[in-house]
Amino acid sequence: MKRVWFGAAAVAALSLSAFGASTSAQAHEQHACIDDACEMVSLLPDFAQIAAQTAGGGVATSLESPRYGAWGFDITGMDTTVKPGDDFYKFANGVWEARTEIPSDRARYGNFDKLAELSDARTKAIIEAAAADKAAAGEKAKVGAAYRAFMDEAGIEKLDAAPLKPWLDEVRKVKTKDEFTTMMGRSSTTPYASILGVGVSIDAKNPKAYAVMAGTSGLSLPDRDYYLDAKFADKKTAYLAYVQQMLTLGGWDKPAEHAKAIVDFETKLAEASWTRVERRDRDKTYNPANLAELQAMTPGYDWKRYLAAAELSGVDRIIVTTNTAFPKFAKIYADTPVDTLKAWQAFKVIDGAAPLLSKRFVDAAFAFRNKTLAGQPEQRPRWKRGVAQVNNMLGEAVGKDYVAAYFPASSKAKMESLVGDIRTVLKTRIDNLDWMGAETKVKAQDKLAKFTVKIGYPDHWRDYSALEIKDNDAYGNLIRAGAWDYRYDVARLNKPVDKTEWGMTPQTVNAYYNFANNEIVFPAAILQAPFFHPDADPAINYGGIGGVIGHEIGHGFDDQGRKSDGDGVLRDWWTAEDGAKFQVQADKLGAQYSAFEPFPGVHVNGKLTMGENIGDMAGLAFALDAYRVSLHGKPAPVLDGFTGDQRVYLGWAQVWRGKSREDALKQQIASDPHSPGYYRVNGTIRNQPGWYSAFDVKAGDTLYVAPADRVKIW
Template identity: 80%
Template sequence: MKRVWFAAAAVAALSLSAFGAQAGEDHLCLDDACTTQALFAAPLLNGTSEGAAGDLTSLESPRYGAWGFDTSGIDSSVKPGDDFYKWANGAWDARTEIPSDRTRYGNFDKLSELSEARTKAIIEAAAANKAAAGDTAKVGAAYRAFMDEAAIEALDAKPIAPYLAQIKAVKSKDAFTALMGQSSVAPFTSLLGLGIQTDAKNPKAYAVYAGAGGLSLPDRDYYLDAKFADKKTAYLAYVEQILTMAGWDKPADHAKAIVAFETRLAEVTWTRAERRDRDKTYNPATLAELQAMTPGYDWNRYLAGSELPKVDRFVVTTNTTFPKYAAIYAETPLDTLKAWQAFKVTDDAAPMLSKRFVEASFAFRNKTLSGQPEQRPRWKRGVAQVNGILGEAVGKDYVAAYFPPESKAKMLDLVANIRSAMKTRIDNLDWMSAETKVKAQDKLTKFTVKIGYPDVWEDYSKLEIKDNDAYGNAQRAGVWAWREDVERLFKPVDKTEWGMTPQTVNAYYNSVNNEIVFPAAILQAPFFHPDADPAVNYGGIGGVIGHEIGHGFDDQGRKSDGDGVLRDWWTAEDAAKFKAQADRLGAQYGAFEPLPGMKLNGPLTMGENIGDMGGLAFGLDAYHASLNGKPAPILDGLTGDQRIYLGWAQVWRQKQRDEALKQQVTSGPHSPAYYRVNGTIRNQPGWYKAFDIKPGDKLYIAPEDRVKIW
C-alpha cells in the first residue's frame, strides 16, 4: 500500500482518509514516529551532539562516549534496581531541556534531526538547480512552492474554494455520499471509506478494505472521557474558528452540531485496542452484503466517484460499527454534514495555506493538544512536505551520500545472529509443543530482511509537481498514490515496496510480507556504530532487530504464518499458554501510571511490549554467542552484560511534554520511553544477574511472577 504524507498536519493519503488508526496497521514500528500523527508532528531536534538544541554543527553521524555509551548521562545516586532508566539516563535528563518548538526530545529525535538536516541539504540543492530534470526537478519545485510564503499569502483560502463550493452545492444525502466517494481523488473525508492493501489471508493479492473514520481528535476518549473535557471545549472553539475562516454560515451553531455529531461517532467507534485484533478486523463481504450493513449509505453512489474498477469483494474492518455509523448518518441533518465536510477540508489544508490558517491549526493541534509552545521554522515544515510527497526521490540521494555499503553488510550479519538466537530460544521453550515449534521455526526461516533502501525505487513520472502550488502538490500526490494502487489492484503484490523512506529513523515488521525493514537512517549511533563496543551495538540495534523479529511472534503478528497468511497455526493448548503470559504482561504495564489518573493501556501496547521484551533478550543471547566462549571485556568497570542493558537504555533517552504524553498514553501503541526501559528489563533474568538485583529493590519481581514468552 502506497503512503503519501502531507506536511505539518500529517494527513494520511487521501485514499485512506476514512481509515484513521486502522490504516497501515500491518506496519508494526519501533517508535510512534511511524504513525500518521507523529510522522511530521513529532519533534525533530536541532543538533547532532549533546549540545544545546538549535546548534546544528555537523552532518556527520554522532558518536557516544569512548566505547559507544555516554557515561556522563548516568546518575550514580540512583540504584539500578530501584530505577534503571534514571540510573542510566538521569544525569542526561537533568541537564536536558525540550526545545520550545518540540513536544519531546531524545536520541530518536536527535537522529531524526540529523536526517532532517541531511535531507535539507539535498532538497535545497535541488531547489537551487533551475536546470534540474526528472525527480530532482520535482523535489526542487515542491520545496520552492512550499517556501514561497508571498504566493501562499496572496492565495489565502483560494486553493480550497472549489472544494468548499462543491460541498455547498450538495442538495441531498445521496449526493453527499457521492461526494464522499471522491475522497480518493479530492480532499474530502468519508465516514465509511475504502483503501487498497495486501489481503491478509491471501498475501499474494491486493484487496479493497472498508473502514470507518470521521473523528478529528486524536482518539475517541477525547470526546468521551472527562479527563479530556478541556480539550473538547477547545476543539469546539477551534471548529467555530475554522468555519469562520472558511466563510461558512452560522459557524457557532454548526460547530456545536459538528462536535455533537463526532461525539456520536466516537460512542460507537471501536477502541484502539479492539482495532488491533487482526481476526476481528478481517470480515469479507460482497457489495450486496456491505450495502445491507449500511442501509441508507448508497455504496453504488460512493463507488462511482472513487475511480475503482468493478469489485465485489471487500474486507470490512470494524464491521459492527458500520450499521451504527449508517444510522447516525441517516439521522444527521444534511446541513451539519456539509459543515462537517467543510471543516475537514479546511482543517486538513490549514498548514499549507496562508499564515492565519497555519497559526490557527498550530495553536490547537500542536499547542493545545500536544503542548508544543512554538511553531517549527518554515524550512523544517518544507522539508517534511517534500519528504512526504517525494520521499524516495530524496532517499536515493540520501543513500548515495550517507549509507556506506559496509553498513548493510554488517547489519546482515547482526540480523543473522539475532535470528539464530531466536531459533535457539524457540527450540528451548518449555511451554510450546513440538508441533507448534516446527511451524514457528518455519516462519522464522522465511523472514525477509530489508536493509537501508529499496532495490526498486518509486517511479514518480506520473506525479505532477508545480512551482507555485504547495497545496495542489499535496493533493496531486494523494491522488497519484491512489491511482497507482488502483492500477495494480488485480496484479500480484509488489514485495519490493517499502513502507518507509531510507531517511526515516525507525524500523518495522510487516506481517503480510513476513518481513523486517530497517531504513538507512536508523543504522547510526546510538543504535549502531562500527567502532562501538559490540555489547552496546547488541543492546541498541540488536534490540531493535530482535524487537522487529519479535513482532512476528507477538499477540497479533503470531497470527500470520511464514508466508504471511492470516491463519491459526497454533495448537489450542499452546495458544492458551501464550495468552496467559501475554495477559500477565498486559497487567504489569496496565499498572504503570505515567501521569496522575492515566495508566498505560496494556492491551493497546501489548504488541510493542512483547517486541521490546523479546528483542532485548535476543540481543543478549546473540552477544553471548558472538563471544565464542571468550570472556567479555570490562570497560569502565562495566561488564559486557551490563553494557547490553545500558545500550538499550541509551536508545530510549527521552523527555516529553505532559500533553504529548497524555496523547501517547491514550492513543499510541508504544509505551512511553521510561517504561520501555524499566518495564522491559524487570522481566529479564539476565538483568537481575548483571546488576545483582535483590528482593527489596523497587524494580524487583520474584522469579515466579516474571513474564517469559520467547
C-alpha cells in the same frame, strides 16, 4: 513516498497537521491503513515519529553521524546515585534527563529526535540543492518545485484562502445525501473526508493479492477518548472553539451553530467507533463481504455510488474491518442533516489545508493541534515543514541521494550479520521453549526461516514521472500527490503483491515488521549511533540495533504477529494448548504495564501496547543472547567498570532517552500502541533474568519481580 501501511507511520499527513488529527490531508493516507487494521508495525510511537519528522530548531552543525562517549555510551548522562534495581531508566539516563530541556518548537526530545534532526539537515541540503538547480530535470526538478512551492511564503500569503474556494464551493452545491455520498467517495483523490473509508492493502488471508478494505473514519481528534473521556474535556472544549475558528476563517456561514453540530456529530461517531484495543485484533478486523452484504450492513448508504466515486466500480469483495460499527455509522449518517454534513466537510477541508495556506490559517492550526493538544510552545521553522512536505510526497526521490551520500555498504553488511545472529538465537530459543509443543515449534521455525530482511533502501525505486508538481501550488501538490498514490494502489488490484516495496523512506529514523510479507525492514537513517556505530563497543551495538532487530523479529511472534504463518497468511497455526499458554503470559505482561501510572489516574494501556511490549521484551532478550554468542566463549571485556552484559542493557536504555511534554505524553498513552520510553526500559528489563544477575538486583528493590511472576514468552 506517501504510502503508509500502519498507524505509526501516518506521519506523512500528521507532519502537516500536528499530532493525531484526522484531517483531509490525512485522508490520502487512510487508504492504506483502515481503522488501524494494518499489516505493519513500527518501532516508534506515532507522536515520536511525528516529532522526528516535524520538529524544528536550528540546523544541525554537522552532517556527520553522532558518537556517544569513548565506547558508544554516554556515561555523563547516568545518575549513579540511583540503584539500578530501583529505577534503571534513571540510573542510565537520569543526569541526561535533568540537564536536557525540550526545545520550544518540539513536543518531545530524545535520541530518536537527534537522529531525525540529522536526517532533516541532510535531506534539507539535498532538497535545497534541487530547488536551486534551474537546469534540474525529472525527479530532481519535482523535488525542487515542491520545496519552492512550500517556501514561497509571499505567494501563499497573497493567495490566502483562495485555494479553498473551488472545494468549498463544491460542498455548498450539495443538496442531497446521495450527492454527499459521492463526495465522500472521492476522499482519496480530493481534500474531502469520509466517515466510512476505503483503500487498497494486502489481503491478510491471501498475501499474494491486494484487496479493497473498508473501515470507519471521520474523527478529527487524536482518539475517541478525546470526545468521551472526562479527562480530555478541556481539549474537547478547545476543539469546539477551533472548529468555529476554522469555519470563520474559511467563510462558512453560521460558524458557531455549525461548530456545535459538527462536534456533536463527531461525538456520536466516537461513541460508535471501536476502541484502539478492539481495532488491533487482526481476527476481528478481517470480515470479507460482497457488495450486497455490505449494503445490507449499512442501510441508506449507497455503496455502489460511493465505490464508483472512489474509482472502484466493479469491485464486489471488500474486507470490512470494524464491521459492528458500520450499521451504527449508517444510522448516524441517515439521522444527520445535510447542512451539518456539509459544514463538517467544509471544516475537514479547511483544517486539512490550513498548514499550507496563509499565516492566519497556519497559526490557528498550530495553536490548537500542536500547542493545545501536544503542549508545543512554538511553531517549527518553515524549512523544516518544507522538508517534511517534500519527503512525504517524493520521499524515495530524495532517498536515492540520501543513500548515495550517507549509507556505506559496510553498514548494510554489518546489519546482515547482526540479523543473522538474532535469527540464530531465536531458532535456539524456540527449540528450548518449555511451554511450546513440538507441533507448534515446527511451524514457528518455518516462519522464522521464511523471514525476509530489507536493509537500508529498496532495490527498486518509485517512479514519480506521472506525478504533477508545480512550484506555485503547495496545496495542490499535496492533493495531487495523494491522488496519484491512491490510484497507484487501485491500479494494482488484480496484480501480484509487490514484495520489493518499502513502507518507509531510507531517510526515516524507524524500523518495521510487515505481517503479510513476513519481513523486517531497517531504513538507512536508523543505522547510526546510538543504535549502531562501527567503532562502538559490540555490547552497545547489540543493546541498541540488536535490540531493534530483535524487536522487529519479535513482532512476528507477538500477540498479533503470531496469527500469520511463514507465508504471511492470517491463520491459526498453533495447537489450542500452546495458544492458551501464550495467552496466559501475554495477559500477565499486559497487567504489568497497565499498573504503570505516569500521571495520577492515567495508566498505560497494557492491552493496547501488548504487541510493542512483547517486541521489546523479546528483542532485548535476543540481543543479550546474541552478544554472548558473539564472544565465542571468550570473556567479555570490562569497560569503565561495566561488564559486557551490563553494557548491553545500558545500550538499550540509552536508545530510549527521551522527554515529552505532558499533553503529548497523555496523547500517546491514549492513542498509541507503544509504551512511553521510560517503561520501554523499566517495564522490559524487570522480566529479563540476565538483568537481575548483571546488576545484582534483589528482592526489595523497586523493580524486582519474583521469578514466578516474571513473563517469559520467547
